[in-house]
Amino acid sequence: MTRVAVNGVTGQMGGAVIEAATDSEVVVGFATSDTDTVDGVPVVHPADAAAALREYDVDAVVDFAIPDGALTVAEACVEAGVPMVVGTTGFDEDGMARLNDASDSIPLLKAANFSQGIQVLQRLVREAVGTLEDYDLELMETHHNRKVDAPSGTANSILAVIQEERDVEPVYGREGHAPREEDEIGVFARRAGDIRGEHELVLAGNDEVLSLSHRAEDRGVFAAGALDAATWLVGRDAGWYAFGDVVDA
Numbered sequence: 001m002t003r004v005a006v007n008g009v010t011g012q013m014g015g016a017v018i019e020a021a022t023d024s025e026v027v028v029g030f031a032t033s034d035t036d037t038v039d040g041v042p043v044v045h046p047a048d049a050a051a052a053l054r055e056y057d058v059d060a061v062v063d064f065a066i067p068d069g070a071l072t073v074a075e076a077c078v079e080a081g082v083p084m085v086v087g088t089t090g091f092d093e094d095g096m097a098r099l100n101d102a103s104d105s106i107p108l109l110k111a112a113n114f115s116q117g118i119q120v121l122q123r124l125v126r127e128a129v130g131t132l133e134d135y136d137l138e139l140m141e142t143h144h145n146r147k148v149d150a151p152s153g154t155a156n157s158i159l160a161v162i163q164e165e166r167d168v169e170p171v172y173g174r175e176g177h178a179p180r181e182e183d184e185i186g187v188f189a190r191r192a193g194d195i196r197g198e199h200e201l202v203l204a205g206n207d208e209v210l211s212l213s214h215r216a217e218d219r220g221v222f223a224a225g226a227l228d229a230a231t232w233l234v235g236r237d238a239g240w241y242a243f244g245d246v247v248d249a
């Protein structure tokens with residue numbers, strides 16, 4: 001049974017990981033709040049993460065926090081030699097570089113979305129955009145009203161796939177009065193209620209519209225994917241890994 005530490009354990013995803021852990025065991029969590037335990041899981045301040053990783057004999061860290069928090073725990077994982085699954089989104093360029101540096105010392109697997117459906121959606125997007133070369137592209141995402149980063153990490157990952165296939169210029173929202181440029185891709189982020197995560201790419205042209213979309217019904221889908229990734233990651237060489245490696249395993 002994989003012994004897991006959860007970074008961001010007091011959050012929405014932290015709770016979902018604890019709930020989803022059946023073939024794994026959450027033995028400790030990291031958070032800055034002064035909570036002592038979450039659902040019986042001891043909570044440790046991230047500043048003490050390296051010692052806790054050793055004390056609780058952690059096999060892998062599953063991270064769903066904030067970028068700065070993920071980077072703090074990544075340093076602890078390097079110090080303790082513990083693999084890390086990074087689910088947090090919203091990293092800037094420097095943050096991504098620091099995660100990449102950490103992967104020189106530990107196995108690190110980062111995914112903006114740990115659902116298998118989004119992995120398949122990205123593959124369908126690549127085929128559709130590569131085939132329907134002159135169709136207009138518009139990308140939408142919708143999340144709960146507590147989400148602080150926009151566009152979503154998943155939307156950015158879908159955009160990255162599109163940009164590997166076609167030169168497009170993202171336009172983040174639209175207002176005012178101007179024609180749509182041919183190489184534009186509109187990117188829109190909606191925030192409402194407790195929507196778990198919806199993504200849609202519209203390809204329009206040639207008197208037809210193709211829509212590729214995904215909707216997460218429960219945070220458990222992400223938690224299960226991250227726990228599978230953690231078990232898969234244990235024992236591997238140091239390096240940068242992707243969730244597609246797990247889905248294809």
Ligand SMILES: NC(=O)C1=CN([C@@H]2O[C@H](COP(=O)(O)OP(=O)(O)OC[C@H]3O[C@@H](n4cnc5c(N)ncnc54)[C@H](O)[C@@H]3O)[C@@H](O)[C@H]2O)C=CC1
Nearest residue numbers: 008010011012013031064065069087088089112113114222
């Ligand atoms: N990769 C994926 O499949 C998914 C990724 N996410 C991402 O996970 C992150 C967390 O999402 P939620 O749980 O909804 O947010 P949340 O706001 O409910 O939870 C974040 C948690 O991090 C804690 N935190 C704050 N500062 C910290 C620090 N320095 N060290 C450790 N923990 C700290 C907060 O106390 C909170 O408990 C977001 O970036 C979100 O985009 C969310 C769902 C799925």
Ligand SMILES: O=C(O)C1=N[C@H](C(=O)O)C[C@H](O)C1
Nearest residue numbers: 089112113147152153154197
């Ligand atoms: O904040 C969320 O909830 C989610 N965030 C991830 C993202 O930014 O793509 C993944 C999922 O869509 C849920």
